[in-house]
Amino acid sequence: MKLLLKGGRVINPATAYDEIADVLIEDGIIKEIGSHIAVDNAEIYEAEGLIVTPGLVDIHVHLREPGLEAKEDIVSGTQAAAAGGFTTVACMPNTRPIIDNSILVAGLKHRAQTEGIVNVEIIGAMSKSQEGKELAEIGDMLLNGAVAISDDGHFVNNARLFRAGLEYANIFGKRIISHAEDENLSSEGVMHEGAVSTRLGLVGNPSVSEDIAVSRDVMLAEYTNSLLHVAHVSSKNAVDIIRQAKKRGVNVTTEATVHHLTLTDDAVIGYNTATKVNPPLRSQDHVDALLAGLLDGTIDAIVTDHAPHAYEEKDVEYRYAPSGFTGLETALGVILTELVHTGKIGLMQVIEKMTYGPAKVLGLNAGCLKVGGKADITIVNPGQEWTVDSRTFYTRGKHTPYEGKKLKGRAVATIVGGKFVMKNGEVFA
């Protein structure tokens, strides 16, 4: 079983490779990358004018299974991933029950392998039931397939417990992912605190809440010489705290979401609940700081924080709506439209932040094209124009702040293990 991707612009950030080339895939493995590969009996995919990249990697998604299938499940979530060009996603443990022991990790992994159409990596909880009181069995989870540990959705308020989690996960060479916010400052907030929240009369979530929490977690990682990943950084001071820590040699990584990189709190005007998210959409100065952090390497990865909710849950008054919205199917188009086509960031760097960068953060064997490696590949048409229409989404979460937005560029094919799971927007189950 051979597949030849012919004449595309192959971009592989891991080796800074950017050439017009053919890619030959055989039995799910990349056999050869080079110009004018001659081969018999191969399925040919004409990639001329298209970009061939490593399969996109998203290390921050919520697939909602088990327990919250009204929002999403492994089938719908991985279909959405395939539609968006993602071949690997890492899912957060805040399901029902919380993924806080090795049986759940292994069971979820097994179900994802059976039912999912892209690679699914599992992140285990740091504390039992994510209550922030006692450590979950971190070692057992990491030895049974979890790739990182996180109480995402909640800040671990108890610094002693967070320190212990960092030290413990470090034994296994894995990262703790911190959801950094001082909840005493932010818990009532439903949007960024600033001129817009003041005008709309919505309770603000101040950026300093994030700054304080990121500071603490970075300090603890430095003190214990352990591995920290800061989830969804969104405030300018937090970016700078991480930048300075990296300069000091602290082993901290971070990610920014597509929406924090491309939207401001102005989007909340009109009280559209599809703009409600935590951390909140912030003001332009914060958005600018995130882009600077992306460009100078402070930010290692672009993620979606794909957080679908059932339609009726979001169809309520702003303050009562749950935080989060869907992102897998819009991410690449939004990034290409807002950051690449505007000249703010180069294609190589963006692809790095969506493939090799995130894979490196979690130590995943993904995000690069190499001969002999698994053929997880995304083919992108950077010039294709399309309009976001949530009715066409594979995800069950139909709320997106990009509804109706005209975008330029999208994934036109997604290949997992040498097989097409998506072609021209159509996902093959």
Place this chain on the structure above:
Amino acid sequence: MAKSNISLKNRDILDLDTLSTEEINLILKTAGEMKNIMNRDIKKVPTLRGKSIINLFFEPSTRTRTSFELAGKYLGADVVNITTSGSSVVKGESLRDTLLTVESMRVDAIVMRHEASGAAEFAAKVVKPVIINAGDGAHAHPTQGLLDMFTIQERKGRLTGLKVAIIGDILYSRVARTNICGLTKMGAEVHVAGPAPLIPRELAAMGVTVHQRVEDALEGADVVDVLRIQLERQKKGLFPSAREYARIFGINKARLALAKPDALLMHPGPMNRGLEISPEVAYGDQSVICDEVQNGVAVRMALLFLVLMGGKNIEVIA
């Protein structure tokens, strides 16, 4: 009534941001005519006969709800009140479904009060009848803003160039936001003061001057608008005690004397006498608090008339 090209027919009244100065002037002018009707011996006119208005109140209210009810009834409309404690909301019905239910009964206007900022805008997107916001969370209370402007204009003859001091809990106050928006739009100069934790972030971006000390805001003011302080804010730790609030921020005779001698004293109600306002000034010569209530009916009559009839059938009134 003067001819005007401006029509508010079928307009949702969600806040003062979306009303132009011409539209605000039209409402204020119409309110003056309504006030004459209110002061007649027989108040009822048939202008809105055959129109139905629902007061949909998700929060307790005395003056606003009664005021809208009387305004509708004086103009001959059928007015029905729904309060949440006796409605399907306690059975868990969503706001959308409650609105659709009300709409299905073919009402012409929904007057809505809700604890969530943005609820009125939500309603306007969900249903066709005209939505009049009677207060949504900390966001807006446009009829309060209009009746305050009417009251000031009635006494001072103008709004432009007046110095208005708004004192108290700005953070949680829809009255403050609405008055800031409306008064600055009409050319008044707005100053605010209150405990710093109750002043929202970047408030100056709304075109007001923010003061740390209440005395600085009061200096030379033409109007002093005192906001209600809710004691639950104290429990949240946003100010130390009611006693201290009254001492440092409360409007009493000595503080009111910092304003112009003929300054108006306003309060949207309900008052905490002895806390944010002392009884001697609340009932003093400068107080227009009862005028505000009376004018509230006139302003709401004007608004209902303008959004339901578009200013037509005025001859029935005159």
